[in-house]
Amino acid sequence: MMSGTPINPNPARAEAVLSRLQLLVTRKLDGLLQGDYLGLLPGPGTEAGESREYRPGDDVRRMDWPVTARTTVPHVRRTVADRELESWMAVDLSASLDFGTGRWLKRELVVAAAAAIAHLTVRGGNRIGAVVGTGPGRAAGPGSGGSGPGSGSATGGSGVLRLPARPGRKEAQGLLRTIAGLELRPGRTDLGALVDALNRPPRRRGMAVVISDFLAPPEQWGRPMRKLAVRHEVLAIEVVDPRELELPDVGVLAVVDPESGELHEVQTADPRLRRRYAAAAAAQRAAIAHELRAAGAAHLRLRTDSDWLLDMVRFVAAQRHARTRGTTR
Template sequence: MADVHGPVALDSARAEVVLNRMQLLVTRKLDGLLQGDYLGLLPGPGTEAGESREYRPGDDVRRMDWPVTARTTLPHVRQTVADRELETWLAVDLSASLDFGTAKYLKRDLAIAAAAAVSHLTVRGGNRIGAVVGTASELTRLPARPGRKDAQGLLRTIALTPPRPGRADLGALIDMLNRPPRRRGMVVVISDFMTPVSQWARPLRKLGVRHDLLAVEVVDPRELELPNVGVIALVDPETGSMHEVQTADAKLRHRYAHAAAAQRAEIASAIRGANASHLRLRTDSDWLLDIVRFVAAQRHARTRGTTR
């Protein structure tokens, strides 16, 4: 029993159908969630200085307005105004490990879906979107351009990126958005983060200092726990090596689940340490519903004065 899908490259016709369907789904579900003066996917306050108001529990202490606080003897924070134009960058990891899926989708499908949702939510009013795409053999930069037509072209390029055996350097991919420094904006990193945290945590923290940062983690349920189905053949999509595992062994399943939980906890901790929002998409869940819930929760948190 092989519990893995082989690499699947989208041809032009299929890519067009998939992207059009995603666009329709995203438009129906997400339009109307972000009406008002919000910045991008994560409805935030922007960077331009605005008026001051009294501090409320949950406000970011980095926005304390100390002169007003001293004059009034009450803590105040400086409100900021959303930027008129937003520049959004996607860092899309298309390593061979994303050509895997044991449920409704491949992880690669979810990566493209997340890119489509971010594109739809941010490309309006002159906003620009660009991307860096990583495969095992190369890192590609797609320049940021305004307009839905260019955004659709960018998504087609991502969807048609051919799968290659091996692992992209996630740290180098993220660092492409640190050098050269860009104007403040929004950065979305889409990956399964299945590389040592030490390789990408520092570049991610650097991004979080300057930008509104979102990490989209794509996960397959077999990466979290093994089913009890007897002998299962697992193929590593990055190396091609195959291992047969006896899943009837309860101790082995427990050790696997424990190690997987520890790995995911380390990933989540590194993402929090970068001051990034964290969205997890699973191949056995409704990805669009997960995105809708995430965006709604972010808006609710922002309107209550919290930052994450």
């Protein structure tokens, strides 16, 4: 049911999958969401700029009190306009993603979600970058340490590959090719460290997207998510397979944990076992949703057995509607 052997994807297959994804994303997202941003909209800005004297009609919420106290003349703080959006993705490619019983593997769904995010954000000079976790140890794969589109560098021995934020669709495609071609390694990525990598170095306010199955304990990644949401608009994309939610009645089932390599035989004909499994899975997903809400992150769940593009279109449309009414998140 699961395999713990690391996979080094066939480059030709990865390229074919990306080409098909690009066609799907372009057709559906451009047709239904033309002109929309997934996250922050360009506007007057939130970054502090220079101060100037107060003039009648200025927004009193922008009063610069330290300068006003020092000069005894009312001053307001200017802000730097947000003309471009910088987005970063934290992409979890732990060994647990090498699994799927629906139309997609979870790994393929992660790449698909990254492709959709890139398509929705890279326009008008916007930049997109990524940090990718491939399990314990030094990250390796196409684009690591090279030059040109999608090249990046691993940060120490944490198994985190950083792909710098660059503008343009060509650079975004290079980033996606690098992600799709990375090798999955046995073991679990430290999701907390992966999310925390989005906080370093400090950046201007932007959008941060975390794509994972979130199977790591919530206490590992909850605090970094809350820290990330203090400054950035955060979207969490949870990738789920139906077999992670309930067991089918197929008799004795041999299951291998891809992150530890442990083999277990499960008697799925036992209805009590299936009920306990479903209850535990529901509790796990509820804990994940609760932690994401506590962090203030928008939450999108994609399943390997459903139309993920339609789910994403509905989510973006709902976000747009909520934003126009001032009720995002």
